[in-house]
Amino acid sequence: MAHTRTAFFLDFDNVFSGLFKLDPEVAVQFATEPGVWLRRLATTLTADAPRRWLILRCYLNPAGWVNHRDDKGEPTRLYFSRFRPSFVRAGFEVIDCPRYNATKNAADIRIVVDAVDALADDTRYEEFVIASGDSDMTPLLQRLRRADRRTMIVSPADAAEAFTAIADQLLDSQQLLALVQGEPVDLDDLDDEANADFVPDEAYEQFRTIVTAEYEAAGSPLNMAALAYRLRSELGPVVGTSNWFGFGSFARALETLDLPGLHMSQHLLWDEHRHDPPEPAAPGAPRTVLPEPVERLADQLSLPRLPEAWWPSIYETLSAYAREHRFNLTQCTSWSRDRLRDNGVPVSRGAVAFVVRGTSFGGFPLHRQPPPTPSEIASAFVNNVLSRAEAAQIPFTDEEANDVRSWLGSPSA
Known part of the structure; x- marks a missing residue:
């Protein structure tokens, strides 16, 4: 049987921490059962044939940790070192990457060096899977493309457009959570797999x-x-x-x-040779033209292009979901999309997932207790969007930032 010869490099700290902000239970499942989701990934979003993992490397800071609660609900630290044996059993080579300053470990540098070394191996690796949301590795993706190798990014966060655009495939946070939980890896609103045989x-x-x-x-x-x-x-x-x-x-x-x-x-x-240009939208039609600062975010950060009036409904719906359900990202996006469409707000699951991720990384995840209010969701989401814009060096004046906050439904700083 034919296989795709694949090298897999996992920045554990980056991926686990990102998943943990979205859904702590699934993040722990990811870290304790890597062999299970690795087998699923071998046949997920493949181009020609199932993957054969010729290189499996996990880069992990053994002293790293996240805040957690134990079985009694008491705050404690969940150390990454506890997951090391799980990855060893799954066939990974685990490489310790302690921090070299207050915020960074050596994982990204090691991944770049090891991936470039793999390009020089006698074995030709047909695909490189990079599990990280760190846009510092954009030059690595460019190098792999020049070498005519397929690439997949596995990222739990909204990685920079310049990073993900270079890859042949992107497995985003919702798809990764679905993969870990054994659910179909599909963000398509149609949920239609009847024609999945096309290459x-x-x-x-x-x-x-x-x-x-x-x-x-x-x-x-x-x-x-x-x-x-x-x-x-x-x-x-x-x-x-x-x-x-x-x-x-x-x-x-x-x-x-x-x-x-x-x-x-x-x-x-x-x-233009056969058709009359379309008429401008009528004055009473829903507003679809974005203010220039919001248009910049839509273009460079893939912010959903939604009317101003829709954003508060999204926050209210997500807050209602958090109050009424035990959080599951796949269920959340589907339930919220259906509820919003019933209320005349026809958003996609992808747009809902974008807001959920931004809310989580903005400090108010939907699994938090007590559940976040609509205003907390709005504030966390908008702060995250503006923080990402700053990190991507998208310049805004104070007035433009206020325009963004107003459009997205969180006018207060």
Whole structure:
């Protein structure tokens, strides 16, 4: 049986800490049962054949820890060293990476050095899986691409766009939590696996056929959301798993088709030679044009492009979920999406997951007791977004930051 020869490098501190902020129970499951999810990962989001793990390395700070509560509810420290035997039993080579300053250990440097060394090995590793959300490793991804190797990023956080855009595949926090828990690894709102047999190249050609036929037959501008929905329905999960065939978005994939006279707006596409340009939105229509500072965040941090009036509903719905349920990210995104759509706010699960992650990394995870209020969720999410913007060196004046807070429903600093 054919296999994909794969090297796997895991920054344990980075991944475990990120998962722990989202869901402590699943994070502990990730760390105590690595052999279980590793077997699932061997056949998840694969290109040609199941993975054969030729290199398995886990980089771990044995003195690292997170705040935790014991079985009696008393605060304690959960040390990373307790998980070392689990990874050894799963076949990982565990490499100790103690801190060399107050905030960093040597894991990222060791991963870069070891991955570059692997490129020079006699064995040709066809795929490199890097489990980390640390954008410092962006040059490594660029080096692997130049060497014509496939790459997958496994990240529990909203990693920088420049980092994830280089990879062939991204396994994000929701997909990683699903993998650990044995659930289907799928963020597609359609939850439709009926057409999962397409490989990306075949699916891209089918994509080209469908879009070209629709474009040539259209007598007026086409709705991009409706066309994307149809494509997801007909092509199945390969659209999501390949991230639009490696182009990163529906619009970028459309541009590769070289359709004659193609013009696109935020919602429509049309042929400038055959169609009249779409009319501007009526004054009473829902606002979809983002303020310039918010547009920057949408472009560079993948902030969901949602109307201003929707954000408070999202926070209220997430708070209601936290009050009424034991937290599970997969259930949370599905339940919240359905509740919001019932209330006339048609958001995607991906948008909900984006807010949940931001809330968790902003200090108010939904599993917290007592559950966070809508205002706490809003404040944590917006603070996280602005913090990520600062880390990504996206400049904002105080006035622009206030515009962002106002649009996202958390006007107070």
